[in-house]
Amino acid sequence: QVQFAESGGGSVQVGGSLRLSCVPSGITVSRSAIGWYRQAPGKQREFVASIYSGDATAYTRSVEGRFTISRDNAQNTVYLQMNSLKPEDTAVYYCNMWPPTVRLYGQGTLVTVSS
DSSP states (O other): OOEEEEEOOEEEETTOOEEEEEEEESSOGGGSOEEEEEEOTTSOOEEEEEEOTTSOEEEOGGGTTTEEEEEETTTTEEEEEEOSOOGGGOEEEEEEESSOOGGGOOOOEEEEEEO
């Protein structure tokens, strides 16, 4: 059974940084395409970043140059390093397969960026 557990969210000021962690069960990250997604209050969930088994990555335009997705195969963990955070980055962040499977979304981790 595949499940995702996100952690690392919190409250930061504009310009701050956070690193989110995604630890899946039931899959091996080195052989999977994994994505980070977010849902801001009152908005639909959106794609943020993804990493593929061949180490290629992709980002939504609004986070390019600020966010970095990576993985640690030994820890079976996918990270999202978020720098230069902006108020519009405030959201609940989720990891999932890429493309996502709706039933696999977990609780997510809340990121709040204040000015």
